[in-house]
Amino acid sequence: MNITQLIDRIFVSRRKQIEKYSTNAEEIQNGVLKKLVDAASSTEWGRRYDFKNIKDYSGFDKQPVQVYDDVKGYIDRMRHGEKDVLWPGTVKWYAKSSGTTNDKSKFIPVSADGLKKIHYRGGTDAVALYLGENPQSNFFSGKGLILGGSHSPNYNLKDSLVGDLSAILIQNVNPLVNFIRVPSKKIALLSEFEEKVERIASSTINKNVTNISGVPSWMLAVIKRILEKTGAETLDQVWPNLEVFFHGGVCFTPYREQYKSIIPSSKMHYMETYNASEGFFGLQNSLSDPAMLLMIDYDVFYEFIPLDELENEHPNIVPLWGVEVGKNYAMVISTSCGLWRYIIGDTVKFTQKNPYKFIITGRTKHFINAFGEELMVDNAEKGLQVACKETGAQVLEYSAAPVFMDANAKCRHQWLIEFSKMPDSVEHFRKVLDKALQSINSDYEAKRHKDITLQELEIIVARPGLFHDWLKQKGKLGGQHKIPRLSNNREHIESMLKLNS
Numbered sequence: 001m002n003i004t005q006l007i008d009r010i011f012v013s014r015r016k017q018i019e020k021y022s023t024n025a026e027e028i029q030n031g032v033l034k035k036l037v038d039a040a041s042s043t044e045w046g047r048r049y050d051f052k053n054i055k056d057y058s059g060f061d062k063q064p065v066q067v068y069d070d071v072k073g074y075i076d077r078m079r080h081g082e083k084d085v086l087w088p089g090t091v092k093w094y095a096k097s098s099g100t101t102n103d104k105s106k107f108i109p110v111s112a113d114g115l116k117k118i119h120y121r122g123g124t125d126a127v128a129l130y131l132g133e134n135p136q137s138n139f140f141s142g143k144g145l146i147l148g149g150s151h152s153p154n155y156n157l158k159d160s161l162v163g164d165l166s167a168i169l170i171q172n173v174n175p176l177v178n179f180i181r182v183p184s185k186k187i188a189l190l191s192e193f194e195e196k197v198e199r200i201a202s203s204t205i206n207k208n209v210t211n212i213s214g215v216p217s218w219m220l221a222v223i224k225r226i227l228e229k230t231g232a233e234t235l236d237q238v239w240p241n242l243e244v245f246f247h248g249g250v251c252f253t254p255y256r257e258q259y260k261s262i263i264p265s266s267k268m269h270y271m272e273t274y275n276a277s278e279g280f281f282g283l284q285n286s287l288s289d290p291a292m293l294l295m296i297d298y299d300v301f302y303e304f305i306p307l308d309e310l311e312n313e314h315p316n317i318v319p320l321w322g323v324e325v326g327k328n329y330a331m332v333i334s335t336s337c338g339l340w341r342y343i344i345g346d347t348v349k350f351t352q353k354n355p356y357k358f359i360i361t362g363r364t365k366h367f368i369n370a371f372g373e374e375l376m377v378d379n380a381e382k383g384l385q386v387a388c389k390e391t392g393a394q395v396l397e398y399s400a401a402p403v404f405m406d407a408n409a410k411c412r413h414q415w416l417i418e419f420s421k422m423p424d425s426v427e428h429f430r431k432v433l434d435k436a437l438q439s440i441n442s443d444y445e446a447k448r449h450k451d452i453t454l455q456e457l458e459i460i461v462a463r464p465g466l467f468h469d470w471l472k473q474k475g476k477l478g479g480q481h482k483i484p485r486l487s488n489n490r491e492h493i494e495s496m497l498k499l500n501s
Contacts, residue, residue, distance in 0.1 A: 004131070004140040011128035017297070018125070018285075021355035025296055026321040033060060033301045036334055039113075043084045045074070045340060057319055065305070065317065065332055065341045068106050075107055078338075081157055086338030087111050093172070094154055095165040095277035108277040110168055114337035117299040119169055122273065122280025125295065126246050129285045130271050134243070139210055142241050144181045146170065147200070147214030147222060149478055150191035164478075165277045166214075182207050193218075193478035201225040209239040215249035216259070217397070218478055221468075223262060236265040248273040250482050251360070253381040254395045257388065258420055274360065278344045279335050282358065291357040296320065299336035304329035307347055310364060325350050328376070330364050347376070368486050370402035371411060371454050373444040377485050379437060386436035391423035397467040397483050401493040403458070412455040416496055418462035430459045462500055470496050 020028070037060065041051040049063045064070075074085050075094075083090040086109065093110040110119070131137055149164025151171060161168060170188050178185065183203045190196040200222050212219060223235055232238050242263065252272060259270070274282035274292055279300050282292035294302065302320050307328040309315035323329060328349050334340050345365065348358045362377030369375070384395055400415040415433075423429035434457050438445035447454040471477050484492045 002138060002141065004137050005135070007140050008131045008135075008137075011131055014125065014128050015132050018129070018293070021293065021296055023354065025354060025356060026319075028296050029301060029320050030057065032297065032299065033057060033334070036299060036301060036336060039336065040087060040338070040340075043086060043088055043338075045086045045338070049340075060334075061303075061317065061319075063341060065343055066339075067343050071339075071342070072106075075109055078109055079107060079154055079157075079160075079162070081155075081160075086340070087113070087336065091338065092154075092157075092160045093168045094160075094162040095168060096162050097165075097277040106277075107162060108165075108339070109337045110165065110277075111337045114279070114299060114335055115168070115172060117336055118279045119165070119275070120173075121298050122275055122283065122295065123169075126271060126273055126283055129283055129293075130244055130246075130269070133285070133287050134269060137243060138241060139243065140180065142208035142210035142239075144211040144213060145183070145200070145204055145207075145209050145222075146181050146188065147212070147219050148188050150189050152191075165275070182209065196478065197222050197225050201229050205230055205238060207239075208241055210241045211244045211246065212242070213246040215482075216247050216252055216255040217250060217483075219245070219247070220255065220258065227262065234261075234265075235263045236268070243267050244269045244271060246271050246273050248275050251377065251381050251485075253385055254398065257394050258396070261394075276344060276346070278339060278342065279333060279337065281331075281333075285357075289357070291351040291359050294320070294356045294358060296356070301334040303332040303334075303341065304348075305332060305343070307364070320356060323350050323353075323356070325352060328361055349378070362486070365488075366484065366486050368400065368402055368413060368488055370404060370488060371447050373441065373447045373454060375413070375437065375441060375444055375486060379441045379444070380486060382440050383433050383436040387423070387429050387433040390432045391425065391429045392421070393419055393423035393429055394421035396420040397462070399467075399483055399485060399487070399493055399496060400457075401487045401490050403490075410455045411453065413457040414493065415457060415459045416462050416466075416493055416500070417459055418464065418466055422461075426459055426461060430457065433457065433459075460497070460500070462496070466496065466500050469499055473499070 037051045037054050040046040054060050078085050078091050079094060091109045091111045094107040095110050097106045097108055148166030148170045151161045151163025151167040154160035154162040167189055170185060183200050187199045187203060205226060226238055230238050236242060269287055272284040272292055282294055285293040303317050304323050305315045305317050307330055310330050326349060328347050331344055331346050331348055333342050333344055345363050347361045347364055349361045350356060350358045367376050388395060396418045398415060398417040400413055403412050403414050438448055467483050471481055
């Protein structure tokens with residue numbers, strides 16, 4: 001029995017608790033709701049919505065749903081030190097999230113309760129579920145490389161921080177965890193991303209790294225620098241005991257083949273996590289099923305709005321036990337960080353119930369519906385996967401937007417794609433992608449019928465490093481910053497095209 005199998009004994013009881021997700025989901029979620037409402041009953045928000053008299057969900061669902069603009073005034077007061085506003089006590093940490101649809105920063109409160117009972121529980125459960133799937137693991141025989149962002153003082157208040165969620169997690173992590181992770185906290189929290197990549201590469205080359213965690217796009221930058229510095233062709237030549245990548249933040253599909261090529265080891269595993277600034281919501285609990293398990297016993301109460309009703313004045317909002325399999329929903333959360341009926345901006349689709357498993361299908365503002373085609377990010381990822389497979393290509397980054405009408409009164413989708421491996425022919429790739437999208441999305445297919453509403457899509461090949469340079473120009477390298485995949489207007493793609501010339 002190795003050290004990992006010995007340590008795994010402490011996770012056995014937790015896996016048994018998670019098994020109850022299959023039979024007790026409604027009971028578990030109602031318990032979470034009662035706990036949250038009771039805890040916040042004396043806060044300003046709790047008094048406003050009479051939390052003391054809420055006994056069950058039928059009372060809770062009377063308050064309005066929120067977006068960031070609805071609560072930013074409350075949050076700013078909290079950032080200035082006011083207590084008992086949205087959550088009991090003073091909240092010292094704020095996850096800065098600029099999103100991907102505009103340049104405005106959001107500051108998501110991260111309470112001590114939320115840090116412990118949402119975010120850190122998610123990290124611990126990721127390891128518990130992985131070891132349950134891989135009992136022969138040597139996970140704890142080496143160290144974990146955790147790639148994070150940076151933070152800075154919040155309004156100069158004592159011990160108050162604002163920054164990437166990952167930086168807040170690293171800053172506050174149990175000191176014992178630092179014995180099994182790299183790089184040092186000093187390097188991990190560097191604000192200059194390119195310097196951070198260089199320092200991480202230099203300091204971890206000679207370590208025994210068994211697991212890595214982070215956003216796929218940014219982790220790829222670290223890996224490529226490590227390969228350059230060592231002259232190795234593949235990462236398992238540098239870290240022969242590497243066995244798992246816990247990834248999240250962006251869809252892994254465009255990166256999967258690149259990771260397979262630089263980590264060809266047959267023992268390498270990939271586990272998706274859904275860890276947002278607003279909370280830790282999902283974990284892949286099976287190596288053979290890409291859908292994630294909704295983590296229902298953290299300090300998060302879930303509700304869902306059918307995507308086609310999101311703009312309605314009175315949408316039909318349902319709790320977890322009211323969802324339908326196969327339907328797109330906007331996710332609404334209430335948490336011990338003080339977010340109440342908050343629309344986080346992600347869209348999900350459940351693949352099964354009992355236990356509830358789901359995939360992330362996109363963003364509520366991250367789609368193209370200029371002509372009624374309702375193209376979601378999930379559609380785009382699947383289409384690109386088909387095109388890559390058929391043409392031998394690998395896509396590094398991409399963004400797409402509509403062309404509303406050109407000189408010939410033609411409308412189409414325009415895709416800007418940076419390939420890490422070019423297709424056999426860009427024209428072949430374009431035709432396969434267009435056909436794949438039609439087979440995946442019936443609305444897109446209908447609009448493409450005989451080229452009447454929507455003409456064949458256009459592909460522009462991005463120069464190497466374009467998307468990196470675009471993010472750098474905006475001061476958004478590293479951390480939680482992401483490329484806007486699909487946009488319903490041309491704001492982002494026009495600025496990208498200027499850099500591509």
